[in-house]
Structure formats: structure tokens, C-alpha cells
Amino acid sequence: xxxxxxxxxxxxxxxxxxxxxxxxxxxxxxxxxxxxxxxxxxxxxxxxxxxxxxxxxxxxxxxxxxxxxxxxxxxxxxxxxxxxxxxxxxxxxxxxxxxxxxxxxxxxxxxxx
Amino acid sequence: xxxxxxxxxxxxxxxxxxxxxxxxxxxxxxxxxxxxxxxxxxxxxxxxxxxxxxxxxxxxxxxxxxxxxxxxxxxxxxxxxxxxxxxxxxxxxxxxxxxxxxxxxxxxxxx
Numbered sequence: 001x002x003x004x005x006x007x008x009x010x011x012x013x014x015x016x017x018x019x020x021x022x023x024x025x026x027x028x029x030x031x032x033x034x035x036x037x038x039x040x041x042x043x044x045x046x047x048x049x050x051x052x053x054x055x056x057x058x059x060x061x062x063x064x065x066x067x068x069x070x071x072x073x074x075x076x077x078x079x080x081x082x083x084x085x086x087x088x089x090x091x092x093x094x095x096x097x098x099x100x101x102x103x104x105x106x107x108x109x110x111x112x113x
Numbered sequence: 114x115x116x117x118x119x120x121x122x123x124x125x126x127x128x129x130x131x132x133x134x135x136x137x138x139x140x141x142x143x144x145x146x147x148x149x150x151x152x153x154x155x156x157x158x159x160x161x162x163x164x165x166x167x168x169x170x171x172x173x174x175x176x177x178x179x180x181x182x183x184x185x186x187x188x189x190x191x192x193x194x195x196x197x198x199x200x201x202x203x204x205x206x207x208x209x210x211x212x213x214x215x216x217x218x219x220x221x222x223x224x
Contacts, residue, residue, distance in 0.1 A: 031210055042115070042200055043155070043214040050210055058211065090154060098143040098204025099162060102212065104154040 003027050004105035006091050012111045019078040021108050023091030025071075031094040032074040033102065034058075034066060036087040043090065049074055081112045114139060116203045118215035125191045125222045133186040133218045135201030144177055144184035145202040145212060148195075155200060158186075188220065196222045 003026030013019055023032060031050055035043040035058075045058030047066040055066050063085060065077045078085055088109050092102040116137045123131050135144060143162050147155040161177035161184055172189040188195055198219045202212035 033211075035214075040216060042216040043202075045211055045213075048211060059213075094210070096210075097207050098209045098212070099160065099207065101145060101157040101160060102202070103157060104147075106154050 004091060004093055004103060006089075006105040006108050008108060009106065010109045012113065013081055014113055015082055016080050019081050019110065019112075021076045021089055021091075021110070023074045023076070023105060025074075025093050027093060027103075028071060029093040029095050030071075031096065031102075032068065033092040033094070034064075034074065034076045035090045035092065036060065036085075037090060037107075038087050046076065046089075083112050086110060086112045115213050116144075116201055116215045118199075118201060118218050120218060121216070122219040123221070125188070125195075125220065127193060127222060127224055128190050131188045131191065131220065133188070133199055133201075133220075134183060135186070135203070135215055136181070136183045137203055139182065139205055141177075141179075141182050141184075141203050142206045142209060143204045144175075145204075146175055146184075146186050147200045147202065148197045149200065149217075150197040158199075191220075191222045193222050193224065196220055 005024045007022045033048040034046040044060045049055045049068045067075045090107045091105040094102045146158040149155040175186045177184045198217045200217045202214045
């Protein structure tokens with residue numbers, strides 16, 4: 001299994017509070033991704049990174065920011081959490097372009113009350 | 114743009130076959146297939162690159178029809194372990210580092 005660790009695995013917080021999710025990899029893969037998964041929507045890309053300090057937006061980036069200061073860590077921040085951001089968040093890693101697979105972490109279940 | 118998967122759900126008895134389709138309105142470079150069991154992470158199954166090659170994983174195989182921009186996943190002689198939600202993810206070019214995922218097809222295999 002790819003060495004991907006997401007933390008925390010579960011979190012319950014209140015509307016308006018900041019939340020940071022962490023993805024840590026031991027594979028030295030260049031590309032890292034944050035997805036959210038909601039019923040009926042599959043996996044939707046929030047942000048991705050193609051190197052240290054190199055990040056870009058995905059299709060559902062509003063309300064989220066990311067940072068990558070080291071190859072192994074990719075952080076997802078909800079500056080002011082809203083109930084619509086209640087979801088399961090997955091981190092994924094890959095070695096390259098569309099010909100390479102993505103490998104997923106175990107996910108973080110986030111509930112915002 | 115998100116690819117369209119069909120059917121949304123399928124129920125099988127052990128030993129039966131099923132086909133899941135993934136269609137795009139845009140020209141594709143590759144199609145990825147993943148399986149996700151309830152409460153777990155998606156697991157990579159296989160990648161199809163344009164060129165129409167067919168691949169296999171256990172008794173699960175897939176094809177990619179470039180003319181139709183459609184990939185099909187074939188579950189042959191299904192086993193209980195095949196239950197889960199299957200997602201296709203598509204890339205538009207060799208420089209495309211992002212995947213667009215379909216909404217998923219839920220497969221239930223019953224004894």
C-alpha cells in the first residue's frame with residue numbers, strides 16, 4: 001500500500017471555526033491532491049499540487065486553501081468552516097500525468113455543526 | 114467536465130457478469146478505474162490509454178473505445194468481493210495531471 005496518512009481521521013467542529021487537514025506521504029511522489037466525496041457526486045477535486053509551493057485550484061476550490069512546504073506534506077485549510085463543507089475528504093498522490101495512477105489515503109470524515 | 118457513468122447501480126448474483134460504462138463528451142487521453150468499498154478509500158484497478166487497449170485485473174477487464182470516447186469495465190463471473198462502488202476517472206491529455214471522476218456505479222453481488 002502507498003504510504004499515505006491523513007489526519008485527523010474524524011473531526012467534528014462548529015460553523016465558523018478554522019479547520020486544517022493534513023496529508024503525509026512517504027513515497028516522494030511529486031503530485032498530491034485533495035478531493036471531497038459527497039453522495040451522488042463521486043470525487044471532486046478541491047486543490048492539487050505539482051511540487052513544493054506549487055499548487056492550483058480544482059473544480060470546487062471556493063472556501064478552501066492549501067499549502068505544501070515540503071514534498072511529503074499537503075495541508076488543506078477551511079478558513080471558516082460552513083455546514084456545506086461537511087464531507088469525506090480524501091488525499092491522493094501520483095508520480096505523474098494522466099498515464100499514472102493516483103493512490104488514495106484513508107480519508108477524513110469532517111462534520112461541521 | 115465530469116464523465117457519465119452507467120448504470121448507477123447493478124445487483125448481481127455470484128457468477129453473473131456485468132458491464133459498467135464511462136462516457137465523455139471530450140476526447141480522452143486516458144481512463145482510470147477505481148473500486149471503493151463502503152467506508153474505505155478508492156483503490157486503483159487499471160488505466161486505459163488511448164489506443165483501444167484492453168486490460169485485466171483478476172476477472173475484471175476494461176476496454177477503451179476512442180471513437181466513442183467511452184470505456185467499459187467488465188465484471189466476469191462476479192464474486193462477493195466485487196461488491197463496491199466503481200469510479201472512472203478521465204484525463205484529457207498526457208500533460209493533464211488532474212482527473213475528472215464520474216459519479217460512480219454501485220455493484221452489489223449476492224450469494
